Amino acid sequence: MSKKIFSEKEIKLLSANKYVKSVSSKGITYTDEMKHVFIAERKKGKFARDIFEECGFDVEVLGIKRIKSASDRWQKAFNENGISRLRDTRAENSGRPRERELSLEEKNARLEAQINLLKAENEPLKKDSFCRKGDEEITLPPSQKFILIRSVIEKYQLENMVSYLCEVAGVSRSGYYNYFSEKSQKQRELKDEKDEVVKELILKAFHFKGRKKGARQIKMTLAGQFGVVYNLKRIRRMMKATQEHRVVPNLLNREFKQDVPGKxxxxxxxxxxxxxxxxxxxxxxxxxxxxxxxxxxxxxxxxxxxxxxxxxxxxxxxxxxxxxxxxxxxxxxxxxxxxxxxxxxxxxxxxxxxxxxxxxxxxxxxxxxxxxxxxxxxxxxxxxxxxxxxxxxxxxxxxxxxxxxxxxxxxxxxxxxxxxxxxx
The missing domain is CATH 3.30.420.10 (Ribonuclease H-like superfamily/Ribonuclease H)
Structure with a gap:
């Protein structure tokens, strides 16, 4: 088996392939369809590398050793028992090995991870809501859950429990990796930059001529004075964030101990x-x-x-x-x-x-x-x-x-x- 370790970006890329059933940092499980396609194309005389590339795989990401190992295994299974031998017969056909009995240490680690995640998930709920008796429970959006999972993993060094924590939090592992992908982070940064520009213009319109204005007045002022057109929904959303709540910069930068009481x-x-x-x-x-x-x-x-x-x-x-x-x-x-x-x-x-x-x-x-x-x-x-x-x-x-x-x-x-x- 190849010792190549997949990065988060590579896991996300491989997970998107229709011929992949599951993938982790250390291994990949292919669909039965992939195995059937491979055998059919091999009969036509094609090389294993070419078949994988035609199925949408990046050979450099997979690695030649992993491709050779899979092709040899599939060919041997087909030669011995035909096409039926290639079918995945593992429990529930999940593409994952039958679960072994966890050790006591692993059980304790899982339990601690679950407790720490639930504790972390409960903290934002109390901070971001003003709950009264009888109010409905508030559910965190997936993006906040992804952030919480990452913080728990970093704080408690649980890198091997991504799948388990995603299951506990009720989010998909592929969604977790996608959220922290380079592309997604750039998209969020771009959105934040655009929001800052919009917020600045809306504030200028709001303070124009020193008179306070409602959303409709702001919309007309933006068009009439600044040549900018935003819909009312966007203006109201930005004004709500601007007027009611304000995030300030991190001035402390973790310099907690300054040896000055009261500072x-x-x-x-x-x-x-x-x-x-x-x-x-x-x-x-x-x-x-x-x-x-x-x-x-x-x-x-x-x-x-x-x-x-x-x-x-x-x-x-x-x-x-x-x-x-x-x-x-x-x-x-x-x-x-x-x-x-x-x-x-x-x-x-x-x-x-x-x-x-x-x-x-x-x-x-x-x-x-x-x-x-x-x-x-x-x-x-x-x-x-x-x-x-x-x-x-x-x-x-x-x-x-x-x-x-x-x-x-x-x-x-x-x-x-x-x-x-x-x-x-």
């Missing part, structure tokens, strides 16, 4: 399951240099107040001293792109920074805190929201004042904060 603030929201299927949400603001939790807010609803109330609690924290050029960093969830949140950030004299879309590493310390928090708290036994809040309050006191951390010179967050202030 780098990290914020995020996580979900908490407690009692008998009850759900709550925790919003926190963490000091990137000291790891101290400066403010937090707990709620059983995921409204805008969850983020803004956390900011207000930060303002009331008498131990928080804002440093020069301090900023608050978050992901691109709707809580943080919302104008109410952004206005309050400016009112507090903070700059705002956001992670790149779909990149969990840009706010890694905050994600790390949530991981420790869920491992060390007793959330599940809580039966009421008030009980949950008491447990969280006790843990925050413990974490800030009594939980020693190796990377803080074996100090607690509060001790390390005082250490940095005294050394300044």
């Amino acid at each position: 780098v603030l990290l914020t995020d929201i996580t979900y908490l399951f407690y009692g008998k299927g009850q759900k709550a949400y925790l919003s926190t603001i963490k000091d990137g240099s000291t790891n101290e939790i400066l403010a937090y807010h707990v709620s059983d609803r995921i409204t805008m107040d969850l983020a803004t109330d956390t900011l207000l609690k930060l303002k009331k924290n008498r131990n928080f001293k804002k440093a020069k050029d301090s900023l608050i960093h978050s992901d691109q969830g709707t809580h943080y792109t919302h104008p109410d949140f952004q206005k309050l950030v400016k009112k507090l004299g903070l700059r705002q920074s956001m992670s790149r879309r779909g990149n969990c590493w840009d706010n890694a310390p905050q994600e790390s805190f949530f991981g420790h928090f869920k491992d060390e708290t007793y959330i599940k036994p809580c039966t009421t929201l008030e009980e949950l809040k008491r447990e969280i309050k006790q843990y925050m006191i413990y974490y800030n004042h009594y939980r020693y951390q190796w990377n803080l010179k074996k100090m607690t967050p509060v001790q390390y904060r005082d250490h940095l202030l005294n050394a300044a």
Whole structure:
């Protein structure tokens, strides 16, 4: 068997061929039709390489060794038992080998991968929606699922579980590879560039002569003053994105540890399951240099107040001293792109920074805190929201004042904060 490893681009290319049943980085399974065509053309005296090329395969991608191996195998099977021997008789005719019994390590790895994906998938749902009791569940679009799968694979080093994670997320593997193909990424970049041009023109029309305008007025102003024609649907979509929510650049660039208390603030929201299927949400603001939790807010609803109330609690924290050029960093969830949140950030004299879309590493310390928090708290036994809040309050006191951390010179967050202030 050929040792050639297929790249993601090559897998996508091969998957598009009608004679391919399945393909992975290490192997390819052909359809029965391909085998029949091969035998028929070989009888006419054609070379194996030529047959594969006529069937739409790139010989350089497949490799001569893989072509020779397949042709020898098919020819031998045909010579021994005729055309019926070429039929794929494996389980359910899926084109894949009969599944072997997984080892305990493999089972644990699959389970961990599934948990991590479902956890990651749940995070954007809480950030991108304002759910009330009785609201329908929100389903992520395939593009967001592809991004989540990629982030889970990179974070937990699960490169060999693409197929399994796609199955768990309910998306196709070919769609996953296609989404991250060079062609698709260029198309998305081109669309984003065009949207920026459109957004700029629409804003110019919106502010023309200093008077606010509705979509119809903008459409007529664009045509009359700028010679540009956009349909109302597009104008409304762009205005909604422009007026209601705004994504800001990543000013932090993962420079979390700047040894200055109050300079780098990290914020995020996580979900908490407690009692008998009850759900709550925790919003926190963490000091990137000291790891101290400066403010937090707990709620059983995921409204805008969850983020803004956390900011207000930060303002009331008498131990928080804002440093020069301090900023608050978050992901691109709707809580943080919302104008109410952004206005309050400016009112507090903070700059705002956001992670790149779909990149969990840009706010890694905050994600790390949530991981420790869920491992060390007793959330599940809580039966009421008030009980949950008491447990969280006790843990925050413990974490800030009594939980020693190796990377803080074996100090607690509060001790390390005082250490940095005294050394300044």
